[in-house]
Amino acid sequence: ESSLLVIEMIHASKRAMGIEYAIRDVVLPARELEKQGIKIIKLNIGDPVKFDFQPPKHMKEAYCRAIMEGHNYYGESEGDIELRKAIVEREKKKNGVDITVDDVMVTAAVTEALQFVFGALVEPGDEVLIPGPSYPPYVALVKFYDGVPKAYLGIEEEGWQPDIDDMRKKISEKTKAIAVINPNNPTGALYDKKTLKEILDLAGEYDIPVISDEIYDLMTYEGKHVSPGSLTKDVPVIVMNGLSKVYFATGWRLGYMYFVDPEDKLAEVREAIGKLARVRLCPNTPAQKAAIAGLTGPMDYLEGYMKKLKERRDYIYKRLNEIPGLSAQKPEGAFYIFPRIEERSKWKSDKEFVLDVLRNAHILVVHGSGFGEGGEWHFRAVFLPPVEILEQAMDNLEKFMKERLS
Numbered sequence: 001e002s003s004l005l006v007i008e009m010i011h012a013s014k015r016a017m018g019i020e021y022a023i024r025d026v027v028l029p030a031r032e033l034e035k036q037g038i039k040i041i042k043l044n045i046g047d048p049v050k051f052d053f054q055p056p057k058h059m060k061e062a063y064c065r066a067i068m069e070g071h072n073y074y075g076e077s078e079g080d081i082e083l084r085k086a087i088v089e090r091e092k093k094k095n096g097v098d099i100t101v102d103d104v105m106v107t108a109a110v111t112e113a114l115q116f117v118f119g120a121l122v123e124p125g126d127e128v129l130i131p132g133p134s135y136p137p138y139v140a141l142v143k144f145y146d147g148v149p150k151a152y153l154g155i156e157e158e159g160w161q162p163d164i165d166d167m168r169k170k171i172s173e174k175t176k177a178i179a180v181i182n183p184n185n186p187t188g189a190l191y192d193k194k195t196l197k198e199i200l201d202l203a204g205e206y207d208i209p210v211i212s213d214e215i216y217d218l219m220t221y222e223g224k225h226v227s228p229g230s231l232t233k234d235v236p237v238i239v240m241n242g243l244s245k246v247y248f249a250t251g252w253r254l255g256y257m258y259f260v261d262p263e264d265k266l267a268e269v270r271e272a273i274g275k276l277a278r279v280r281l282c283p284n285t286p287a288q289k290a291a292i293a294g295l296t297g298p299m300d301y302l303e304g305y306m307k308k309l310k311e312r313r314d315y316i317y318k319r320l321n322e323i324p325g326l327s328a329q330k331p332e333g334a335f336y337i338f339p340r341i342e343e344r345s346k347w348k349s350d351k352e353f354v355l356d357v358l359r360n361a362h363i364l365v366v367h368g369s370g371f372g373e374g375g376e377w378h379f380r381a382v383f384l385p386p387v388e389i390l391e392q393a394m395d396n397l398e399k400f401m402k403e404r405l406s
């Protein structure tokens with residue numbers, strides 16, 4: 001007699017099981033190669049702190065001091081009042097926005113702000129316009145809340161500026177918000193003022209808010225970042241920012257959002273976000289003290305860091321465009337480059353290309369289709385490592401492409 005015990009599997013929710021995150025998906029095959037003793041050059045994750053960047057000393061000291069001085073309690077759900085004051089001042093200086101501490105909500109970085117915004121806005125079937133290609137959590141989170149992400153494409157030949165005609169085509173009565181990521185991940189695009197005004201006009205026609213992800217705002221090379229929050233007259237803008245990129249504190253998980261809402265159209269949404277904030281209690285208390293130090297303290301560290309990044313950007317941009325079968329637009333912000341795979345006959349897809357590059361050139365980059373519509377037949381590389389490492393990566397890639405195309 002067989003004693004087969006049938007164990008019934010407990011099912012996870014479909015909404016959670018449906019989540020995809022391409023940036024980390026490519027890590028598994030890379031780990032396999034590393035287990036075999038092969039050294040992989042990792043250009044896949046956008047974390048400057050994994051390279052030669054650190055938060056400035058005054059922020060680190062403030063964090064340690066906050067802990068030692070006893071700031072280890074639950075704080076207010078909306079965030080530390082001193083920090084919210086510092087955010088108001090920083091944003092007035094940067095964007096000239098007319099906001100008060102009541103318009104500001106401190107969050108566990110931009111990622112939590114995105115959860116709050118989509119959680120508070122999206123009903124099943126609602127659509128959210130997002131850039132195509134786009135930072136993957138936008139797709140994942142909109143879907144998680146049973147919404148439908150709709151990509152508006154970037155125009156590659158124009159440095160990936162958003163295509164306003166396409167945005168107009170994709171907008172409908174079901175559209176709940178337009179998300180803008182500027183400077184952009186994965187393309188490195190910096191949107192011009194005219195384009196931002198057109199986006200605001202379109203949002204105004206449909207009476208919907210603009211969500212503005214400004215996490216890379218001071219990380220620009222030639223141009224300067226402009227916030228839709230500084231341009232709006234009546235369209236509500238929800239701005240999101242934080243410590244992860246410009247302040248080089250990715251692991252501290254601290255950010256904020258604020259509302260520029262001249263006609264108070266978002267009153268109910270703000271109430272909903274307040275509710276979401278209260279059920280998660282509060283953001284990290286000592287990290288908020290460090291954030292005050294960061295936002296009110298000297299920014300001179302940034303100049304040196306941007307100089308390093310610009311050198312790396314210039315290097316990778318030049319090298320990629322010299323490699324046969326590839327071409328790349330010059331990133332104007334952030335630390336990503338999004339090259340186009342021109343020669344396509346050798347691979348079935350961009351993912352296959354990326355795996356081939358991983359196995360044979362020992363470089364880990366992310367396939368463009370992982371960034372959604374508009375990303376197909378591209379890949380994303382970070383240019384965070386020093387030039388010597390980028391040089392090795394580009395030498396490997398060049399050799400690989402010459403072999404494949406010969």
Ligand code: PLP
Pocket residue numbers: 046108109110111112135181184185213215241242243244250253254255
């Ligand atoms: N938004 C964009 C466009 C990003 O590229 C990233 C990280 O790469 C984030 C948000 C995540 O930010 P945070 O660390 O503040 O959650």
